[in-house]
Amino acid sequence: MGSRQITEKALTMLRSLPRVSLGNIRDNPGYKKNPKRGRGQHGGDKHGAGNKGSGQRQNYMRLGYETGNNPFYLRMPHEHYYKGHHLRRQYPPFSLHELQLIIDKDRLDISKPIDIASIVKSGMYNFTPDEKHFGINLTDVGADCFAAKINIEVQWASEQVIAAIEKMGGVITTAYYDPHSLYLLRDPKKFFESGQSIPRRMIPPPDAIEYYTSAKSRGYLADPEEISKDRLRLAQKYGYELHVLEDDPNYEMLCERKDPRQIFYGLEPGWVINLKDQCILKPKDSELQRFFAS
């Protein structure tokens, strides 16, 4: 409802309701509290401080003190090795062997681009953004036997993994998703049912920008021309003939990428997906459109 409609509604209400007077208004609930009197039967005598002890004498022990024994907060010494552990990003591993397994069992559709949402949907992988999980770390276990041509988007991949995928003629991209976007990707249906508009994906933090902008790690913010050069370097290093992507009939599908601000394939930030009525609501306001395209 626009602001004009709200004022109209308010004015209509004013016209129909009776005049406001002291007889038909009251305070908001919880606004008035009865004052506590320090005199008389209920507030007097010991004044809520009890009998003897530190409570009545207002001579309290410090917080955490355990009457002399080594208190809990001092029992565990500081270890420097875990400094900053609460700020570190974690990427729970998912091996190439497991990926091959779900492809072979038809739990994953390789005719379309694969991202973390499709892998979680297959049921073989789960992660908790609460616990600082920032996505999939594709590991090299099973790299020797990997035999599928896919377009996959993960959050972390080593050189060996990239080589294993490109050897088969596939494409791998490493992309960053902020925790809120990861929540949405974990269960897109639940998010669409909530009726919120799709937010924009945030850019990587400063210590991750270098990884996601380098062609060597196939970052989603890297120049595709540099990536093409690095494909040749990797093919020479690991000893395989480079698959000519341009001649592939699935070239369009293999090169399909999300925009850096996009969370879901084919869906733009700002859209509201209505699953019940099978329609998409898009913002028309120019300021909103400008915001979601920024």
Next chain:
Amino acid sequence: MAFMPLGIPLLRRVMQSGSKQAKYSILLQKSMTYKSAISLDTLYPNSSLKLATPAFTPNPDEKFTGHIPLNKVDIHYSASSGPGGQNVNKVHTKVDLRFKLDEADWIPTDIKQKMLEIHGKKLTKEGYLIIRSDTTRSQQLNLADCLRKLRVMIRNATFTESKPDPETEERIRQRHLKSARLRVSMKREEAYKRALKRPPTVVDL
């Protein structure tokens, strides 16, 4: 812009430092796909934004650049040696890379000659140079190791032994002479001291 996040200037700076050459931009038709302010065509305006398969272009200055044509070398896989039970018996992680050295046209002739001199004794009866690797548990990494070894071999053959220049040779010769001189003078001193300790030789005048 009110909606421009703070990290984007940092991102742009990183981009600009990477791209050095000015490339001709390909005029793209206005597509209906979503394009944000940090899409790839705003970050790399001069790039074609397409994944391609570049062919190897040899550097005219260098004789051997490290490129090995994989269709001209024979690669075979076999089981590795060592402990490991069923896994090491079944999984073919050992890589055997071989090629005929005198028929390798992808190696420049003078480097090939040098290689024949160094590795001539190691060639098989048919003339194959064999490189094997079973250092890791992964076939992929072992193949990379074999290729690395081959590249190292070829690189070592490109170096010619440098002859020391005449001044250095003269200096080395003088060093030898000086050491001989010192050695002889030390001997003479020792002999004199020993002679002093002996009883004097009587000279009948």
